[in-house]
Every structure is written in C-alpha cells, then in structure tokens.
Amino acid sequence: MTVRRASRGRAARLGLAVLLCAVGAAAAPARADVIIGVAVPRTGPVAGIGEQVLQGVQAAARDANARGGIAGEPIVLSVQDDGCDPGQAVEVAERFMQAQVRLIVGHVCSSASLAASDVYAANGAVMISPASNAARLTDRGLPTIFRVSGREDDQGRLSATILAERFRDKKIAILSDDTPLSRSLADSTKANLNKIGQNEALFATIVPGQTDDAALIKRLQAAGIEVVYYGGHYQEMGRLVRTAAEQGYRPQWFGTSGIATKEFGALAGPASNGVLMTFNPDLRRKPEAAAAVKAFQAEGVDPGGFTLYGYAALQALVEAGNFAKSTDPKTVAETLHAERFNLVLGNVGFDQKGDVTAPGYVLYVWRDGAFTYAN
Structure with missing residues (x-):
C-alpha cells in the first residue's frame, strides 16, 4: 500500500511502536473491526496533557463499546506517542496510514497536528484534535481535519x-x-x-x-x-x-x-x-457530561483539564459513525460536517472548516493548586 505523504522529509526519530489495547476487555481481539488511532505526547514537555487526553479517549472507547462500538463493531485503540514533536508526529501519521488506520484522535500540540494533518488529508483519513488551537489547522479547509477545542x-x-x-x-x-x-x-x-x-x-x-x-x-x-x-x-x-x-x-x-x-x-x-x-469551558459543569464525570469520579479520577476534550473527540467519531452506519473515513467526515451530535460538549456540530460550534474560551483563576472560573 502506498502512503501519500505531505511535502515534508521524514523525521530522523521513530516514535513508539503501535500499542493495541482493547478498551474494557481482558485482551485485544485477534482482529480489530474498528481501529482508532490515538496520537498524544506521552513523553516530552507536555506529557501531562497527553495523559489527560488519553485517559478521556480510553473512557470514551470503553463507554462506546458497552453500547455496541461503532456500527456494531468493537473499538480498539492504537496509541502512539508523538512527543509533541512535528517530526515524530509525521512518523506516527505514516505508521497509521501503513496500518490502514483512517480514524484518528490527535494530535495535542498544534505543531504536531499541523505536520501530521497533511499526511492524513492526503490519504483521506479523519483526524480530530482534542487540544490543538492553531487557527491554521482548520483555516486551510482540509475536509477531514477537525477539532473539539477552541481557536488561538x-x-x-x-x-x-x-x-x-x-x-x-x-x-x-x-x-x-x-x-x-x-x-x-x-x-x-x-x-x-x-x-x-x-x-x-x-x-x-x-x-x-x-x-x-x-x-x-x-x-x-x-x-x-x-x-x-x-x-x-x-x-x-x-x-x-x-x-x-x-x-x-x-x-x-x-x-x-x-x-x-x-x-x-x-x-x-x-x-x-x-x-x-x-x-476551554469546564466540561465537568455541563449536564451532558454528568454521566461521564460520575464514572470518572467512581474510579477516583477528577476529569479536569483536557480529559473530557479527549472523551469528546473520540465520542464525535463514534456518534458520526453510528449516525452514518459506517466507518468509512470519507463518510464519517461528511457526517461530522453535516450533522449535530449530543456530546459531553453539549449539542454541537462542526463548521465547514472543521471547527466545533461550541463556545471557545473562558477566564480561570488558580487557587490551591487547581483552577476554577474567575469572577
């Protein structure tokens, strides 16, 4: 299979090997019907944010699988570390393409998302970022590139x-x-x-x-x-x-x-x-996120920061796939652009650029090691 590459040279470094983990099961199935790639920084300067996103994605996949997955097929996550590095992000994207993974949650850092999105767009793969806010990510109008976070x-x-x-x-x-x-x-x-x-x-x-x-x-x-x-x-x-x-x-x-x-x-x-x-707005306050928040808290996890944005990114792919009864990336992308979905973000859609129609940013203040809405 030939991977269509963006106009960038290959990075010298390789990321981590693909890790397949069946969410909510004791072991990965021999054959995955719906593999979703997850590209986050698990090493490097923003690994903490990457772990927040991954935690949210894993919970969303577990919840989706409990309801039948996508179009009746279970979800398996393919998790890769891009280190918040553009070169590693391109390597990750190319490995997903070689492995025929065409639905991706990621990346986190804008520089990584911008680099990898060229590869995804060239190969017709859907990418939905939970955290990248560079305006250029969606201003290019690439039809399969989305985000659930705000814009810079x-x-x-x-x-x-x-x-x-x-x-x-x-x-x-x-x-x-x-x-x-x-x-x-x-x-x-x-x-x-x-x-x-x-x-x-x-x-x-x-x-x-x-x-x-x-x-x-x-x-x-x-x-x-x-x-x-x-x-x-x-x-x-x-x-x-x-x-x-x-x-x-x-x-x-x-x-x-x-x-x-x-x-x-x-x-x-x-x-x-x-x-x-x-x-971004604190999704823990959204009534639509109440069930997910309760499940996190039952496990002793406070789903603050980017956690629920990771959940929303995976949830959007699931909802679009189930609406269309398809995991074909072109169909999923068209559905994301055309429909509205009940996510932990609320009832939202995506505009023609791929930006989510949810409110963008609010002001917070730090108190005692945590942040909350400012007056």
Missing part, C-alpha cells in the same frame, strides 16, 4: 479584552516562547490589545531551557511590569512564577491553555494562587 485567535481576543478591561492603567508585558503556537497567541493578544487602544510596555520571546529566569525577572522588575502575559506551556511559566515570588516579585501573571494542568500548580507552588488563565 479566539483565545487571543479574549485575553486582550481581559487585559484592557482589568488592567488598563497597568504596565503589561507580553511574553512567548519559541514555539509556533506560543508566538501566535502572543501576537494575537498583542494585536487585539493594540486594536483596543492599549499598548504593552514590553514584548519579548524566551527560549525554554535556555533563558536565564533570574535575568528575565530583573528585566521585568526594572521595566516596572505589573502584569505578565505568557503564551507558553506550564513548565516555563510555573518555574517563572515560583522564581519571581522567591525574589519578592509578584506581578499579576496571566497564562493560556498551555498551563491547564495540575503540574503547573505543583511547579509554581503557593505562588500559583491568583494566576489567571484562559482555557
């Missing part, structure tokens, strides 16, 4: 509005790291803030693992920065928040969906209290 431009607009409304007379710094998504979030927030009529006092890019935190904090202090917006992930922001507090510097910190994991609270410690964050 929506997040940037909300962030700018909050900064302008709550901190109009404060000196604001906008920071990003050297990843495409972080730069896009920072650029979008800056552009929208400037459009409102407010200018930031400092705009800077840091390099994760290479930036001198102490020097950066001194730079922020010297500039009289009172509010720090950071568009990157939880490792760097958690460390910065903690280090700044240790040095007696306590600006208002403002993060994004990249810190929506308990690891941020653990890294920042007590200094995380009061940190603001934009993130």
Whole structure:
C-alpha cells in the first residue's frame, strides 16, 4: 500500500511502536473491526496533557463499546506517542496510514497536528484534535481535519479584552516562547490589545531551557511590569512564577491553555494562587457530561483539564459513525460536517472548516493548586 505523504522529509526519530489495547476487555481481539488511532505526547514537555487526553479517549472507547462500538463493531485503540514533536508526529501519521488506520484522535500540540494533518488529508483519513488551537489547522479547509477545542485567535481576543478591561492603567508585558503556537497567541493578544487602544510596555520571546529566569525577572522588575502575559506551556511559566515570588516579585501573571494542568500548580507552588488563565469551558459543569464525570469520579479520577476534550473527540467519531452506519473515513467526515451530535460538549456540530460550534474560551483563576472560573 502506498502512503501519500505531505511535502515534508521524514523525521530522523521513530516514535513508539503501535500499542493495541482493547478498551474494557481482558485482551485485544485477534482482529480489530474498528481501529482508532490515538496520537498524544506521552513523553516530552507536555506529557501531562497527553495523559489527560488519553485517559478521556480510553473512557470514551470503553463507554462506546458497552453500547455496541461503532456500527456494531468493537473499538480498539492504537496509541502512539508523538512527543509533541512535528517530526515524530509525521512518523506516527505514516505508521497509521501503513496500518490502514483512517480514524484518528490527535494530535495535542498544534505543531504536531499541523505536520501530521497533511499526511492524513492526503490519504483521506479523519483526524480530530482534542487540544490543538492553531487557527491554521482548520483555516486551510482540509475536509477531514477537525477539532473539539477552541481557536488561538479566539483565545487571543479574549485575553486582550481581559487585559484592557482589568488592567488598563497597568504596565503589561507580553511574553512567548519559541514555539509556533506560543508566538501566535502572543501576537494575537498583542494585536487585539493594540486594536483596543492599549499598548504593552514590553514584548519579548524566551527560549525554554535556555533563558536565564533570574535575568528575565530583573528585566521585568526594572521595566516596572505589573502584569505578565505568557503564551507558553506550564513548565516555563510555573518555574517563572515560583522564581519571581522567591525574589519578592509578584506581578499579576496571566497564562493560556498551555498551563491547564495540575503540574503547573505543583511547579509554581503557593505562588500559583491568583494566576489567571484562559482555557476551554469546564466540561465537568455541563449536564451532558454528568454521566461521564460520575464514572470518572467512581474510579477516583477528577476529569479536569483536557480529559473530557479527549472523551469528546473520540465520542464525535463514534456518534458520526453510528449516525452514518459506517466507518468509512470519507463518510464519517461528511457526517461530522453535516450533522449535530449530543456530546459531553453539549449539542454541537462542526463548521465547514472543521471547527466545533461550541463556545471557545473562558477566564480561570488558580487557587490551591487547581483552577476554577474567575469572577
């Protein structure tokens, strides 16, 4: 079988071997009728978010299998680690294509989703991301590419509005790291803030693992920065928040969906209290998610963060397949575009770009190692 590849060279590194695990069964069946690929980072800087997504996907597959799977056939998950790396993501996508896996939940990081989606689109495979919010992922109009999370431009607009409304007379710094998504979030927030009529006092890019935190904090202090917006992930922001507090510097910190994991609270410690964050709506509050939440809690799991978005991504594939009575990827994609579904997200559909029709982002605040809606 020939895999149609995107216009990218092969990555030098190989990801993990395909792991087939029958959800809700003692052992994998000899022949899987409906194999769904799951591509998440299980190693690397955002492995914690990847595990949230995987936990949600596994629960959704278990629940779907209890109701007959897709079109009467059981679901088997093929789980692969993309390490949040574009090259590894392409390798994962190509292995799925070689294995004839044409329904995929993933990827998590926008850079990985963008790279892998070219492979999926070229081969007519359906990909539905539970977490990637780069606008370009769906703006290209690829007919088999979807997401259940929000878009970066929506997040940037909300962030700018909050900064302008709550901190109009404060000196604001906008920071990003050297990843495409972080730069896009920072650029979008800056552009929208400037459009409102407010200018930031400092705009800077840091390099994760290479930036001198102490020097950066001194730079922020010297500039009289009172509010720090950071568009990157939880490792760097958690460390910065903690280090700044240790040095007696306590600006208002403002993060994004990249810190929506308990690891941020653990890294920042007590200094995380009061940190603001934009993130997708808390699905634990949705009545449509009540049964799934109850099942998670019965197992001692709090399905926060991206967990229920992983559940929703798999659930959308199942609902579309059952509506169409087919697992053909072209049919599933057409059904996702055309119909509405009762998911843990609520009653939603997907527009012609592949974006979900659910609300995008809300404001949260961190308290005691967890985050909740801000007033």
